[in-house]
Amino acid sequence: MAKFDVVDMNLKKVSEIELADEVFAAEPNQNLIYEAAKMQQINRRRGTVMVKNSSLVSGGGKKPWKQKGTGRARQGSTRASHWVGGGKAMGPKPRDYFYRPPRQVRRAAVAVALSLRAKEKKLLIVDTLGFEKTKQAASALTKNLKLTAALVVDTKANAKVHRAVRNLAKFDVLPPEGINVESVLRRPTLVLTKAAAQAINEALTRVKGPKA
Numbered sequence: 001m002a003k004f005d006v007v008d009m010n011l012k013k014v015s016e017i018e019l020a021d022e023v024f025a026a027e028p029n030q031n032l033i034y035e036a037a038k039m040q041q042i043n044r045r046r047g048t049v050m051v052k053n054s055s056l057v058s059g060g061g062k063k064p065w066k067q068k069g070t071g072r073a074r075q076g077s078t079r080a081s082h083w084v085g086g087g088k089a090m091g092p093k094p095r096d097y098f099y100r101p102p103r104q105v106r107r108a109a110v111a112v113a114l115s116l117r118a119k120e121k122k123l124l125i126v127d128t129l130g131f132e133k134t135k136q137a138a139s140a141l142t143k144n145l146k147l148t149a150a151l152v153v154d155t156k157a158n159a160k161v162h163r164a165v166r167n168l169a170k171f172d173v174l175p176p177e178g179i180n181v182e183s184v185l186r187r188p189t190l191v192l193t194k195a196a197a198q199a200i201n202e203a204l205t206r207v208k209g210p211k212a
Contacts (some may be wrong), residue, residue, distance in 0.1 A: 002118070006125050006194050009144045014127050015129070017194060023204045024123075026115040035101045045097040054079045054087030062193035107204050113184040114200070122189045125197050129154055129161045137164035141171060141191075150189035153179055153196040164176040176200045 001018040002025045008014050054060070060079030068075050081089035117123040124145065129152070131137045141147050149170035154161050156175040165173035174183055176199035184190055192200070 004118070004123070004125050004197075005077055006127050008127050011131070011145065017125060017197060019197060019201045020205045023111045023201050024114055024118050026111045028116065029108070029112050031055070032105060032109040032112050033181060035105055035183075036113075039099050039101055039106070040180060040182045042074060042097050042099045047095045047097050049092045050094050051088040051091035053089070053091060054081060055086040057085070062087070083187075093137050109181050110184070111204055112118055113181045114190070116188040117184065124150075124189060124191045125141055125194060126191060129158065131164055132160040134164050134167040137171075138168055141165075141168070145191070147171075147189055147191070150191050151183055151187040152191045153200070154193045155195050155199065156194075176203065196200075 002021050004019060004024070005013045006015045006017050054077065057079040060077040060083075064075045064078050065072065076202050077083075077086075079086045081087055114123070124147075126145075128137045129140070131140050141150065141152070150172075152165050152171060152173045153160070153176055154173070156162075156177065162173050162175075165171050170187075172183060172187060174180075179200060
């Protein structure tokens with residue numbers, strides 16, 4: 001078990017917390033990070049781009065001129081792809097880009113990202129976050145904790161903290177259930193409350209069960 005200091009809002013140590021090595025001291029693995037990042041980015045693609053082919057363009061039901069005797073090339077429809085106003089040949093159609101690696105991969109990737117922040121000494125565990133307003137949050141995070149940008153993770157029940165932090169341009173906030181690789185790596189520092197750290201530790205060390 002890895003030991004981490006728990007500090008108050010003045011960076012004074014108040015206690016210690018033990019967290020699993022497999023979550024906060026995992027070996028670096030770029031492949032896991034890549035798979036998780038690819039999943040998050042590719043699943044944001046809407047896949048709704050579409051153009052009309054010759055069967056979807058209106059008109060063109062009549063042969064423009066007879067097959068022979070005109071001296072012109074034979075044509076079957078004015079909606080063929082080489083006509084102005086015709087359909088697009090082999091154009092894009094709506095498709096689903098959904099990608100989801102196995103649950104073990106997703107969990108391991110989050111553990112690697114958390115461990116990276118811990119190894120870099122960019123993981124800060126605080127006892128509690130007591131601010132309720134955006135100005136209070138800005139003062140506490142920048143002046144008291146001396147941060148310029150960070151991801152703050154606190155329990156979902158602490159709704160006032162979430163509302164206060166999410167208004168800050170250089171700070172993100174998430175509940176433990178929503179922590180993900182992209183959010184952890186987007187900001188240079190990770191701030192966890194003691195309750196959030198325990199919740200993440202428990203979730204990522206949970207005994208394997210049916211697929212989520």
